[in-house]
Amino acid sequence: MTSLLPQGFRDRLPPVADATARLEQAVLGAAFQHGYERADPALAEFEQGLAGRLKSATAQDAVRFVDPVSQRTLAIRPDITAQIGRIAATRMGHHPRPVRLSYAGPVLRLRASQLSPERELLQMGCELIGLDTVAAAAEIVGVAVEALEAAGVRDISIDFTLPDLVGVLARGPLPIDPAQIAALSERLDAKDAGGVAEIARAYLPLVEAAGPFEAAHHRLCAFDAGGALTSRLDGLWAIAQGLKGRVGLTLDPTERHGFEYQSWLGFSIFASGVRGEIGRGGTYTVVHEDGAEEAAVGFSLYADAIVAAGLGEIDRRRLFVPLGTDPALTAAMRKAGWVTVAALEAGDTPEAQLCTHLLAEGEPRAL
C-alpha cells in the first residue's frame, strides 16, 4: 500500500482537529454576535440547483454522481455560498431582508488548485442576502476581520479587487470585442502587459494599478476618465476607511483568480505567516426560481490554512493525574480549566500521556 488516502485528502489528527474545531467556534461565535445565524446545508444536492444559483458562476468544480434513488445527477458542494443563496431564495424567501446567515462545513473539489493541493477543505463564512451596498459590504468585511481576530489571527491584510471591472469598461468607455473580454481579463490578471497591448492598449494602465491601497486607488481614479468606475471607487474607498490602521490594505483591480461569480467587489484575506489566502469574499447575485435576481455579499474562510500556520491555536496544557488521586480533586482541577489526564495503570507517566503538568500534593506542577 503506497498511501492510505487519495491525493488531496487527509485525516485531521490531534491537536489539529481540536484546533480546527476551536477556530470554527471562534469564527461562528463572532459572526453570531453580529446577527449571523447558522445554516447547515446538505452535503450534496441536485447539480442543477447548485450550478445556476449564482449569476455568472460557470460550471462548478464539483464532484458529481448519479443518484440511484432519484436517478438524477447530484453534486457534492464545492462551495457553500451557492447553497446559502438557494436557502435564502427558497425556504427563507419570505424572510425579511437582508438575511444574515453563517455556515461551516467540508467542501469537496474535483481538482486541487495549484496553490492548495487539498481537495477536501473546511469552509466557513457569512452571507448577507438582499443587499450589496457599501454599508452591507463594509459590515461583511468587518465581520470577517473581527471573526479572525477572535480566533487569534493577527496581522491580517485584505487585497481588494473589482471583479467586473473589464466588463464595465468594455461595455462603456473602452469598448472591445465582447469575444475578447475573457482573454483580456486573463492577461490583466497575469499582468501580461504585452498580451494586454495586443488586445487593447487603453487597458495598459490597469497592469500598473495594483499595490498599497491608497496609491493604487489614486492611480485608478486618474485612469477612470469617463467616470464609469466612480461609484465602485467611491464605495471601495468608504469600505477601506473603516479598516484603516487595523488591517493591511492593498488593491489589485484586475485580480480574477478565485472570483468567478463576484460582481462589483471582491476581496482576498491574508495573514502573515500563512502561504496564500485564508479567505475570500465579495458581492454577487442570487438567482431565484422565477429568474428574479437578488444582490448579496459574503465571505468564506478556509480553516486548514489558518490552523496549519499555527494561528488560532491555544496552548496545549495537560495535567497528569496519578493513580489513586481523589476524583473530587481532579474534578476541581477541570472546573478550574485544566485538562486532566488520568493514569489508568501503575506504570503510566506524564510523558507517555503528553502532559505538560503533574498533579502533585494537590497542586499542578509544570514539567
Ligand SMILES: N[C@@H](Cc1c[nH]c[nH+]1)C(=O)O
Ligand atoms: N465562497 C467564495 C467567497 C465568497 C463568499 N461570499 C461571496 N464570495 C469563495 O470561497 O471563494
